[in-house]
Amino acid sequence: MEKHFSLIITLVILCIFTSPGSCQNKPPNIVLILTDDQDVTMDAMTPMEKTLKLIGDNGVTFSNMFTSSPLCCPSRSSILTGKYVHNHGSVNNSLEGNCSSKSWQQGPEKSTFATYLKSQGYVTFMAGKYLNRYGEPAAGGVEHIPPGWDWWIGLVKNSVYYNYTLSVNGTAEAHHDDYEKDYLTDVIKNRSLEFLDKRDSSKPFFLMASTPACHSPFDSAPQYEEEFKDKNAPRGPSFNKHGGDKHWLIRRAKNPMSNVSLQYVDSTFKKRWRTLLSVDDMVEAIVNSLTEKKLIDNTFIIYTSDNGFHLGQFSLPNDKRQLYEFDVRIPLLIRGPGVPKKKVITNSVMNIDIMPTIVHLSGLTPPSDIDGASLLPLLFPKNDTVKSTGWREEFLVEHQGEWLLKGTPGCKNVDYLCNCYPDCVCEDSINNTYSCIWSLQPKQKTVYCEFLDDENFIEFYDLVKDPHQLANTAKTVSQKILSEQNQKLIALSICKGPSCRKIHPIG
Known part of the structure; x- marks a missing residue:
């Protein structure tokens, strides 16, 4: 009776939000x-030619998709739970920061999209990276599913391509450095295809393929090692520019960057793109399998990343964790039954919207x-539903650094921990802890950020006049504007559930 009721709900939803011809006989499959670490602003979607064709051209591209935190574990926790960082509690990549900790497992992990789908009778599959500390002894080991x-x-x-361990239904499986057997992106692809072959075909399925690309150590498949030799990192307005009016960490960056740093940046850019070619192959293989099995017409495919990345912006050679667009704007493509083709949606959406x-x-x-909102009203607008009901125009981005430094500003004695060679500025310092309110309205677009550091630093940008966040105007804008932004930021920083989903009329 319960399953029958769930089926009726699903059919009603699809019939409400799609054209009548797209209504299915059973709940849709979801991939x-x-x-x-796949960015948008440095063109990391460009090498994804198959993905752009198979998903983008056959579905919707969201041009204003943002992460709730520009760091792997907090962002992935938001994707899984639909909650902001301050509500799910995974604040950084450490166990102490609740990345796959026992506290996380006893709380937020019990209410993810996987648990809800399971309750709906879905067969669920996950292959690849979950949370950065997953599988460690203190996090329950590989036995924890x-x-x-x-x-x-x-x-x-964390993400690697060779020499790793997988938990296969709670049993450790060691992998080494044989490309044919061990290259992780291909392993994820092959296990996904195996699932599609062997799943219980009487039930709808959910498939999550979580790749290491394009995270370090940037190991590409052998056949792609010579690609993009003529490509270098984009030299946009913020590239190799000193952020003298920004927070202490940006001010500390060496400018201009050394030749060694510039060479590293360009080399890393090429390597990142090369790793993505295997992801592109995986997308093609999954779509082809769905097509061959006549499942594609009843399957939604969602493609996204956990956070963006920077390579040389504001003289920061290599990392994420920053409040700027290059680290917080991410890709989102969706195709599926009834979803318009080749459509671009400009509404501000977030990783917290994936779960709902x-x-x-x-x-x-x-x-x-x-805290997030379902994207169905945007995917399937009916009688201008979104214009009549509204959509968010303001959202929160949070980050908490991990390493506690003695004496600031500076990274004395801990630079070697920060994984940003060369010219490291220790972007994971706990002093790089902030919260920002992004406001993307039709005529007014701003970013306001407050730092929890020794300076109580503030950054404010008018994105209409300064889309690349080059000039921090916090010291020149009126105190009234700053006070208004502060009050909005406080409200969002403590919001829960409905209070995080405040929407604004559109049109």
């Missing part, structure tokens, strides 16, 4: 493809305690 997953092939710890969208597609009403 989530999640990359690592997060609730909601039927097929579990989780990477132990997936839950909504499965036939359930998204839980009221989450």
Whole structure:
């Protein structure tokens, strides 16, 4: 009876938000493809020719998609739960910061899209990177299988391409450095195809393929090692520019960057693109399999990343974790039954919207305690529903650094921990802890940020006049504007559930 009721809900949802011809006889299948550190502003979608054709040209591209935190574990936790960082509690990539900690497992992990889909009768599959500390002994080891997953092939710890361990349904599986057997992106692809072959075909399925690309160590497949030799990192307005009016860490960056840094930046740019070619192959293989099995017409495919990246912007050679557009703007493509083709949606959407969208597609009403909103009204607008009901124009971005430094500003004795060779400025310092309110309205676009550091630093940008966030105007803008922004930021920083989803009329 319960399954029958769920089926009716799903059919009603699809019939409401899509054309009548797109209504299906059973709940839709859902595929989530999640990359690592894939930016938009440095053109990291450019090498994804197959993905852009198979998903973008056959679906919707969201041009204003943002992460709730420009760091892997907090962002992935937001994707899984539909909550802002201050509500799910995973603030950085450390166990102490609740990255796959016992506290996380006993709380937020019990209410992810996987658990909701499982309750709807879906067969669930996950392969690849989960959370950065997953599988460590203090996080329950490889025996721990997060609730909601039927097929579990989780990477132990952080992104790598060779020499790693997988938890295969709770059993350790060692991989080495043989490309044919061990290259992680291909392993994820092959296990995904195996799932499509062997799944219970009487049930709808959810497939999550979470690749290491284009995260360091940037190991590309052998056949792609010579690609993009003529490509260098984009030299946009903020490239190799000293941020003298920005927070202490940006001010500390060496400017101009050394030749060694410039060479490193360009080399890393090429390597990142090369790793993405294997992801492109994986997308093609999954779409082809869905097509061959006559599943494609009843399957939604969501493609996104956890955060952006920078290579040389404001003289920062290599990392994420910053409040600027290059680190917080990410790709989002969606195709599926009834989704318009080749459409660009400009509304501001976030990674916290992925969970309620997936839950909504499965036939359930998204839980009221989450912070994100289902994207179905944007995907399937009916009688200008979005214009009449509104959509968010303001959202929150949060980051908490990990390393506690003695004596600031500076990174004495901890630079070697920060993984940003060369010219390291220790971007994971706890002093790089901030919260920002982004306001993207039709005629007014601003970013206001407050730092929890020794200076209580503030940054403010008018994105209409300064889209690249080159000039911090916090010291010249009126105090009235700053006070208004401060009050809005305070409200968002403590919001929960419905209070995070305040919408504004459009049109």
